[in-house]
Amino acid sequence: MRSIILASLLGATALPALAQDVNIYSHRQPELLKPLTDAFTEATGITVNTAFVDKGMVERLQAEGDRSPADLIMTVDVARLGEVKDAGVTQPVEDEAMQVVPEELRDADNHWFGLTTRARIVYASKERVADGEVTTYEDLADPKWQGRICTRPFSDDYNVALTAAYLAHHGEEETKEWLQGIKSNLAKKPEGSDRAQVKSIWAGECDISLGNTYYMGKMLEDPEQKEWAESVRIVFPTFEDGGTHVNVSGVAMTKAAPNKEAALQLMEFLVSDEAQRIYAETNYEFPVSDHVERSELVKSWGEFTPDNVALSEISELRPQALTLIEEVNFDG
Incomplete structure (x- = not known):
């Protein structure tokens, strides 16, 4: 099933039967993620809503508990990723498509995954x-x-x-x-x-x-x-x-995740070659996938x-x- 979903994403095939929203709490400004979320919506028909949560993300998720509208957390720095895991507000994601992320750039228990370095x-x-x-x-x-x-x-x-x-x-x-x-x-x-x-x-x-x-x-x-x-x-x-x-920007699925299936599709998309190119070029970062080249400017740094x-x-x-x-x- 995972392979079918990922293939559909990469083929930019709309999936109206699964269309719904995915809600992200992000430490990064929404405009930095917009090229990615727009490409995902075009491929799947799933709307992505991004809320910028600069401070107090853990406290907010803990206060919301099972009622939290957030499906995914997107943040920078391994410390913040470790913090949300340790706070018990995330869940493990056992998914074959996510294994494209090198072992040293993801959580040993699959609670978070690096997207760029x-x-x-x-x-x-x-x-x-x-x-x-x-x-x-x-x-x-x-x-x-x-x-x-x-x-x-x-x-x-x-x-x-x-x-x-x-x-x-x-x-x-x-x-x-x-x-x-x-x-x-x-x-x-x-x-x-x-x-x-x-x-x-x-x-x-x-x-x-x-x-x-x-x-x-x-x-x-x-x-x-x-x-x-x-x-x-x-x-x-x-x-x-x-x-x-090196450090990472990364993603984790919240423990509540009301739109879990759609959120998993977005996670799979984020590690696809298409999204890796968009993310790395937009933010001048290194893709985690070995299949995707760095931008020309980033290459020039050595x-x-x-x-x-x-x-x-x-x-x-x-x-x-x-x-x-x-x-x-x-x-x-």
Whole structure:
């Protein structure tokens, strides 16, 4: 049955007998998802309603309980995906079509699935940082970077996930030393977004920053920020015993899911080649499917080897990572 449904989606065949609504609670702005949901509706006749829930998603789902109208959760960062699972507001999805998502990019119990990936990389000044000067995440704690690093707060989800990955590779003691080393190298107090750090490099306030790859695409399409983007290049650092840290945008089915069958069709569509191309190109991200090429702009950033630590392990280590960040008073 699953194969038949997926084949129908990919063939853009309308399914009026199954037509109904699918309701999404999303941490991402609805306009970022609209190209995907429009393509799904055209293929199936199923309407997709997206509610932007920036904060309090878990609390909202818990309060709604079995009466929740939400069928799917779409969010970014493994921490948020792990949070909704741990809160008991999702359900496992045992579906053959979803196995196209690599094992390391989905929950071990099939509660959530990665849809796209983004690398946590270094933005480096083209003028003040030589090629090859940045190679590893470990290197960021080297005193040679003293007064040269900018970053958003390390208590933010993206940096907590990076710290959890470091913890998986090196253990608690070395991770704490690494955090203290980076803090000693900061040019200024952590604040703002990843894009704000690139602006600081452009302004000469620092030489390197941590950021997600897709922000390069976002900055290049913004007339005000294009000059910032053009002042830096993307560097893919690695762990000394691993690859480049990646995170995901992902999807999970809610425990209530009043339109479960239609929601499952949407999940299958999201991992299809068609949707993977739309999602990756619209948001300058990497598709999770090996069958789908990156956009030309994303290809121009270069090749890298993703780290081999499973995101489910990173999710489990997140509380410990956040504790270490707070212990060194990184953002203070």
